[in-house]
Amino acid sequence: MTLVRGCIGSLVAHQPLGKDVIAHAVDAATRDPRFNPVTAAEYPLLNIEVSVLGGGSQRQLPSRPAMEKKPLNHFHPGSSVLSFGTAGCNSGCRFCQNFDIAKARSIDKLSVGASPEKIAQIAASRGIDSVAFTYNDPIVFAEYAIDTAQACRALGIHPIAVTAGYMSAEARPDFYAAMDAANIDLKGFTEDFYWKVTGTHLADVLATIDYAVNEARTPEGEHVWVELTTLLIPGLNDDDAQLHAECTWIGEHLGPDVPLHFSAFHPSYRMMDVPPTPHETLTRTRAIALAEGLHYVYAGNVHDREGDTTYCPNPQCHAKLIERDWYRIIADRLSASSGGNGHCPQCGTAIAGRW
Ligand code: SF4
Numbered sequence: 001m002t003l004v005r006g007c008i009g010s011l012v013a014h015q016p017l018g019k020d021v022i023a024h025a026v027d028a029a030t031r032d033p034r035f036n037p038v039t040a041a042e043y044p045l046l047n048i049e050v051s052v053l054g055g056g057s058q059r060q061l062p063s064r065p066a067m068e069k070k071p072l073n074h075f076h077p078g079s080s081v082l083s084f085g086t087a088g089c090n091s092g093c094r095f096c097q098n099f100d101i102a103k104a105r106s107i108d109k110l111s112v113g114a115s116p117e118k119i120a121q122i123a124a125s126r127g128i129d130s131v132a133f134t135y136n137d138p139i140v141f142a143e144y145a146i147d148t149a150q151a152c153r154a155l156g157i158h159p160i161a162v163t164a165g166y167m168s169a170e171a172r173p174d175f176y177a178a179m180d181a182a183n184i185d186l187k188g189f190t191e192d193f194y195w196k197v198t199g200t201h202l203a204d205v206l207a208t209i210d211y212a213v214n215e216a217r218t219p220e221g222e223h224v225w226v227e228l229t230t231l232l233i234p235g236l237n238d239d240d241a242q243l244h245a246e247c248t249w250i251g252e253h254l255g256p257d258v259p260l261h262f263s264a265f266h267p268s269y270r271m272m273d274v275p276p277t278p279h280e281t282l283t284r285t286r287a288i289a290l291a292e293g294l295h296y297v298y299a300g301n302v303h304d305r306e307g308d309t310t311y312c313p314n315p316q317c318h319a320k321l322i323e324r325d326w327y328r329i330i331a332d333r334l335s336a337s338s339g340g341n342g343h344c345p346q347c348g349t350a351i352a353g354r355w
Pocket residue numbers: 089090091092093095096097098099102135136137164
């Protein structure tokens with residue numbers, strides 16, 4: 001069975017709802033510009049599922065996952081996040097896990113307006129702690145993201161970017177000054193992989209990561225909190241040499257305290273023929289990163305209590321500080337919301353992050 005996700009926009013009732021839904025479903029199957037149209041001969045084979053977004057809502061708004069899903073494990077753990085994105089992307093990842101959004105061309109059909117102030121007000125009215133720019137890369141809507149970030153800060157809400165980091169040097173200062181935290185993809189560690197699989201360049205991404213970690217400051221002069229994610233794709237970016245090189249670079253340029261998430265790939269978009277990442281790969285790569293001296297290394301997209309947990313980096317201590325199972329927090333001895341103070345309660349070591 002082939003799954004085709006189509007979207008034909010908002011529904012304004014012109015006839016009984018059932019007829020409108022059928023008409024829209026046929027439109028989605030035959031007119032969505034991202035897919036080859038379904039032919040009349042294939043109609044009887046169609047199984048149609050209809051999802052309805054609430055009236056007046058921005059694309060992907062609202063959703064309220066915990067911070068761990070971004071993933072950010074050292075930024076106000078367990079706090080709530082309002083996530084949204086627009087359409088399109090400046091990368092061309094063949095494995096794109098959000099391809100129905102990132103490859104969309106019909107933004108005018110996929111969204112309705114939501115001003116920066118409106119988004120901030122919605123988050124504030126629901127008691128949400130952070131607003132994340134995610135799904136597609138926020139650099140393609142940087143001005144909107146910056147305006148929204150400023151509106152959020154004015155209401156005490158943290159702006160967060162989830163990004164591939166492929167941007168020009170000129171764009172970095174304004175963009176990162178507007179963010180309190182970011183998760184930046186480091187999708188591999190060879191130019192060959194970057195160019196052939198993502199259509200972008202490794203050097204530009206490394207320069208963004210270096211800037212975000214070492215230079216970016218909020219208007220109050222605070223560092224922007226940064227974590228990194230590497231999606232491990234079997235046979236393409238999961239070899240020991242590439243991972244050693246990546247972890248060495250992180251240690252030398254960023255220091256050992258920048259958290260690194262190794263995430264499991266699932267077949268998607270133009271990589272349906274590549275198998276999912278075996279769990280052993282996550283275990284192996286995490287061991288490599290820890291052996292390279294990185295302090296906080298996580299296994300993502302899988303149940304892995306060991307790989308999901310934050311440990312004290314003091315080798316004489318190694319206490320469990322935040323225990324997780326996938327995105328779920330089981331025990332937290334670190335965060336202010338749980339009575340912690342950002343230090344290991346066992347040995348007093350300060351743990352990098354915002355607690
Ligand atoms: S950067 Fe992210 S959203 Fe953009 S194409 Fe790559 S995986 Fe998809």
